[in-house]
Amino acid sequence: MSGRIAPRSRKETRAAVLESLLRSGGAFRPLIARDTQLTEASVSRILAELRSEEIVEELRRPAPYVGGPTALVTLSNDIPVAGIELSNNRLSFGIGGLGGTVDYVERLPVSPQLRQEEFEQLFSDSLATMRRWTGTRGIAIRQAAFSIPGYSRTHANPIFPWDMERLSGFLGDALEGVPLAITNSVIAQAAFHRYSNVAAYPAEGDHLFLFVGHGVAGVVVNETAPIDAFSPFELGHMVIERGGLACRCGHKGCLEAYTSLRAISTIVGVAESEVLQQGDRFIDLLDLGRDIRERLRERLFLLGLGVGNALNLHPVSSVVISGWPSLMSDADRAAISAGIDESLLGGFDAERLKLSFIAPSIGNDPQAALYYAAHCFVRAGGLEAKAEPQAVLGENA
Amino acid sequence: MSGRIAPRSRKETRAAVLESLLRSGGAFRPLIARDTQLTEASVSRILAELRSEEIVEELRRPAPYVGGPTALVTLSNDIPVAGIELSNNRLSFGIGGLGGTVDYVERLPVSPQLRQEEFEQLFSDSLATMRRWTGTRGIAIRQAAFSIPGYSRTHANPIFPWDMERLSGFLGDALEGVPLAITNSVIAQAAFHRYSNVAAYPAEGDHLFLFVGHGVAGVVVNETAPIDAFSPFELGHMVIERGGLACRCGHKGCLEAYTSLRAISTIVGVAESEVLQQGDRFIDLLDLGRDIRERLRERLFLLGLGVGNALNLHPVSSVVISGWPSLMSDADRAAISAGIDESLLGGFDAERLKLSFIAPSIGNDPQAALYYAAHCFVRAGGLEAKAEPQAVLGENA
């Protein structure tokens, strides 16, 4: 937490406390108070409230030192949230608790060109299966989140030619009152990596998070802003070479045409679908010849060129890259810095720009969406997403 | 105002009311209440307070309709603020009131390669002159603002190789306690154009503001964020042509190398300094041959290419361009759209992207900085920028 100022509504204060707990995964009160910039008195009040609503739990722990705190506060794991992810090769459903447990998963293969009607059919079927599962257990989902590559609240996405109004309408009907958040996959990814295990994340402060996979997506992780305000962007469709390789978007010379998993798979001679099946470590399995390695480095250089340009437009001092480049050796990755050096104003300087890599989490979908759902629940202060004034009117109109 | 939520500190509430007044240039109470999302009761209280402090004034006006409002609320014009602008060809000082009046101006020619020591000398001299002026009139500046091209709080600027710590230190000393805000020129420009005359501005909602002059700078105007949180960026140093024209930054193929005033001046055969002297309408004065026109269009196309890429990274649906391209004919400007069409994901579509032009305001410096100073005064709720807790300590340490 940070960037907030004292007077807040109860909902916001609850959200601040819950958010702190979600990020830390459990903490003692003095820590919560510091993190949320509240007094212990306020924390005490809020926690009493949250405990009575069974949103948080307190585990008795021996004090770690004389007079130390005695109860470890954690989020209840009995609040079920649902995460749904659509990627270019599958649709996955999951149910879990706020603590990060995953209790139910279903995954369906889909084609990258999935039509909206097909999707709706698939979704309805899976949802029915999921309902059966929750039904027998008497579980009521408190918050759902759906992540889509390239999703944007404000912009239509030419790469994902679905009717977004129809989509929200459909989902709203399908989920029957369960609060739903739709977000861009790269936001969910970034939030999951950044906050689900704070200690393991290589960056702090505002930075760029990039995911290089089927596409090349980026997001500005603004530490003081709420996650749903992060700005996602399509780095993959930055034109880095006028008149260059043809891209699926119709343009020529897009970064994606050079550095997407698909573009790479033609170089290494493995189909993209196979790469996805092999998961995280596919590059280790390959015996890359000198030639192939060289070509991959060229592509990494171009990625760097794009990243440098992105940094000219989003000036931050740290970049975290996830995706296939994270699987390459340091020597290979040096090509990225070289590319940045050619485009970033002032050149690449390890003193001023921290470049980190984290393993792409292929195969653990829909963990990110699940995390995002937990985040949304928590952001609303754990209060049922009461219909906004307008929405109330809307229901009758 | 917008994007805020109900409970606020007094300072914030004052800021909201004052900001509303600064933007509207004066309003009746019911309007203020709507704009700030406060009740009339709260507005009444705040205004009573501000009136007693002589920050706002109420002009008796006949009610415009039965039972209509009777007093027009405006910001006092007796609150002196100072604006200082550094551009590539001059340093200008100004003093004015919150209402937009300019009471004092001094402008000094400087070279684009001004060294920091020279600057300090010039600044001290001008400040002394200004002090004499305020001294004889018994005027005490309440807020000062200084705008610099390429300034960034977080990043050193390789184009502007000054020591920023030394700069703030120097300015702090020089201004002796007058609260000072330093900002990027493009932010001051954008804020000035956007809010000093709301009705005349061609865009609403979040958008990109670009200034094409000595450099090519951009800023994301986020309507819900405070102005000082706008994100400025150096569009000019996006590499749009690998191995292209050499740029002053040391790279090749930067947008600036093709579209800056300097790049253009070599095409039209007029020195940049002359262009600046001729002011806003320099292009009208030239008899552009077919050839020159064609070359300018090529440059506008490249500008469009860069803008499209910028939009891929900052997805907004409106762009406002100020600078020499604003002086070109519609037919010429079409080249910009053509460029955008080649890089923006999904192509250029007038339905989805609004492209507007506003006349560059050459020669009325330091109006923008002056406006920014007024904005800073207002943002602090018209309260003396009390030293923050840390700063207080700092003074004794």
Add this chain to the structure above:
DNA sequence: GCACAATAATTACACAGTGTAAATATAATG
């Protein structure tokens, strides 16, 4: 095993800032 030390956690109370609603003011209209 017990008093003590040291910090945690709760609670009573005061204060800031808001909205609601009642009271009062203002000016055009007939």
Add this chain to the structure above:
DNA sequence: CATTATATTTACACTGTGTAATTATTGTGC
């Protein structure tokens, strides 16, 4: 000049916070 319609102020209640006093908890040393 009363009426009308809306603006403006004021009294009061309510929310949420911080301060400071109070109570709880547990390791340490005797």
